Amino acid sequence: xxxxxxxxxxxxxxxxxxxxxxxxxxxxxxxxxxxxxxxxxxxxxxxxxxxxxxxxxxxxxxxxxxxxxxxxxxxxxxxxxxxxxxxxxxxxxxxxxxxxxxxxxxxxxxxxxxxxxxxxxxxxxxxxxxxxxxxxxxxxxxxxxxxxxxxxxxxxxxxxxxxxxxxxxxxxxxxxxxxxxxxxxxxxxxxxxxxxxxxxxxxxxxxxxxxxxxxxxxxxxxxxxxxxxxxxxxxxxxxxxxxxxxxxxxxxxxxxxxxxxxxxxxxx
Numbered sequence: 001x002x003x004x005x006x007x008x009x010x011x012x013x014x015x016x017x018x019x020x021x022x023x024x025x026x027x028x029x030x031x032x033x034x035x036x037x038x039x040x041x042x043x044x045x046x047x048x049x050x051x052x053x054x055x056x057x058x059x060x061x062x063x064x065x066x067x068x069x070x071x072x073x074x075x076x077x078x079x080x081x082x083x084x085x086x087x088x089x090x091x092x093x094x095x096x097x098x099x100x101x102x103x104x105x106x107x108x109x110x111x112x113x114x115x116x117x118x119x120x121x122x123x124x125x126x127x128x129x130x131x132x133x134x135x136x137x138x139x140x141x142x143x144x145x146x147x148x149x150x151x152x153x154x155x156x157x158x159x160x161x162x163x164x165x166x167x168x169x170x171x172x173x174x175x176x177x178x179x180x181x182x183x184x185x186x187x188x189x190x191x192x193x194x195x196x197x198x199x200x201x202x203x204x205x206x207x208x209x210x211x212x213x214x215x216x217x218x219x220x221x222x223x224x225x226x227x228x229x230x231x232x233x234x235x236x237x238x239x240x241x242x243x244x245x246x247x248x249x250x251x252x253x254x255x256x257x258x259x260x261x262x263x264x265x266x267x268x
Contacts, residue, residue, distance in 0.1 A: 009037050019258040022200040024208060026167060032258050100188075104180035109247050112240045113173040113205075119233055120169045130223065134158065158222050164215035168208035172240075175205035179248060200256060202248035209241045 009015065020038040023030065033039045045051065045065075050058040104110060124131075141151035182198030213234060220230045244251065255261055 016258040022256040107180040161219040202251035
């Protein structure tokens with residue numbers, strides 16, 4: 001990746017600045033891929049099967065090139081702002097960042113999110129046979145072609161619920177840790193932009209929680225015999241939702257570029 005190419009992409013008016021900072025990374029379901037520089041960069045750089053394979057050296061060479069170009073851009077921006085990166089004690093900065101990260105993981109919201117994540121793993125592990133049996137049942141119904149039944153639609157609904165749950169399961173914890181790290185950093189350095197970033201990350205977590213709640217509620221209609229366990233998961237998520245709203249009271253009001261701003265709707 002050439003730094004000049006990154007500059008070209010950054011200046012392209014098609015792209016919404018910063019839209020990728022507060023998204024859920026689910027590009028396959030995003031209406032804004034045509035407005036996202038990160039997506040364009042990924043499509044441009046990782047355009048072959050080899051470049052998309054983490055076990056292939058080509059993938060790591062591409063990734064290294066992007067990191068190198070990004071670092072070079074950061075150095076140039078720092079120089080323009082009069083910041084001397086060489087004067088920064090990188091070891092001390094790394095140690096402080098690690099301390100903040102560890103503290104963030106111990107925040108109530110972060111710990112609750114990890115508890116939920118483990119509960120999800122437990123549900124999937126404990127219900128592997130249940131899911132397989134349901135799949136076989138729907139296949140049998142489809143073959144029987146019984147009037148009044150829609151096994152194909154039910155299968156699609158279940159698959160969608162499971163995908164949503166699994167997608168947001170780790171992301172909720174990650175985003176809440178980032179939000180907590182931002183709040184801790186803002187208290188240390190008193191920088192408003194870090195506080196705003198924390199709110200943005202918390203908002204992404206809130207949306208992930210809400211979508212997970214909807215997915216579990218829909219899944220319950222397909223597995224009524226799992227009522228107790230699924231209701232427990234829903235209760236955990238709803239409690240986490242309240243915790244996040246209390247810990248980040250301004251998160252809901254945060255405007256994510258593109259997603260929450262009328263002037264940047266998808267085009268084309």
